[in-house]
Amino acid sequence: MASQSLAKIITEQPFFVGLEPGFCDLVSGCARNVRFEDGAYLFRRGEPADEFFLVREGRVDLQIATPGRKPITFLTIGDNEIVGLSWLIPPYRWSIDAKATGRVRAIGIDARCLRGKCEADHHLGYELMKRFMSVLIERLNAARLQALDVYGVPA
Amino acid sequence: MVYRPEAVNTRRGTADATVPSVARVRRRWREGPHTWTLELEPEDGELPQFAAGQFNMLTAFGIGEAAISVSGDPGSKGTLVHTVRAVGPVSTALATLQSGDYVGLRGPFGTGWPMQEAQQRDVVIVSGGLGLAPLRPAIYHLLAERQRYGRVAVLYGSRSPGDILFRRELQRWRGELDMDVKVTVDHAPDDWRGNVGVVTSFIPRTTFDPANSVALVCGPELMMAFTVSALQDAGVRDEAIYISMERNMKCAVGLCGHCQFGTTLVCRDGPVLPFDRVRDMLTIPEI
16 A cells, blocks of 8 residues: 555656656655655765655755865755665765755655666666656756856956 | 046036946945945936846946946936946956945946836746846836736855845845745855755746746856756747846947957847847857
């Protein structure tokens, strides 16, 4: 029953729109509902990337911590957006921190479970990869714009 | 250099748009790092009316002249408001003027935001950095004539929380119940509770009718290019997207050619231009 309702939630998420129902079932088979309180970390840099998240409600700050300095937030993730991409490629470790700002409700997806299903069914893997590539490119472009510091005072 | 007002043409309404009149700095206040707002009043006569989006040529006597957008309320009379970022000799001289100092004034020049065409439509304002300054008159206008427009969204991107321009006004506009105001910064310390990321990320998260919207965009050119792409992805037509171009204005009346941008002269044909008019030129680096 829980898996059925998760499948419905996943089907309705913009990220999964158009995904074959059978594939949605496969994804939901690896999913669970999770909740994080304000200030809790969804994951931290260096940890194994064994679960990524689809935010249903709330905000997650993606941060980079530098020794001796306060963490810098470089991206805020909101409703219906993905938190965590490093689960896709070896060595499957997080390179950043993800911290809840306020209460966050999300779907957690077991990365090992989903990787296994993608390996077993490359059609599912390709469908998911296309969706994640879109997120990756969007964030890469955003990171380029941020790195260029276009709002800064010209040197 | 000591300015002598009797040495400068102070007549208003002169037919020669290349001759500055004289105004005084009434007030000056800091907006953020390197950025100041000047409120000008006429030395004599009246200040010209302006349309949201237009610019004036301001002279720092003895230093030079620069094109600065009007950032004040087009509905207010008696003063002119400009927001200046100190980046070069002229803008630094302007930004450091004190109350009572003289400033040369020519204008207003150029095209304004399409406030008439935007009536009865949703208005999406996307601004980055100092680009909020030329858009602020349009926001004042929208607030004054709120019933004439559909949904209004103000999306603003800044470098960091400390660089946010017009902070108190953004807070006030956010309090309006019929206006969607979103602010983001490129990077932030841990104690910032607001959004971090590029301003374009707000576009898919904002409610508006792309088929019946007008988008007003101002900011660094690269930011505008990304914004236009996001607006196109959302379904906004090119002819409904307006951008404010920045080029090196000198004469401001379409004579000298310093601000030439392909087939347009930004001082005369812009600075506000429909995107479909400049679309093909924006991708040519040599222009």
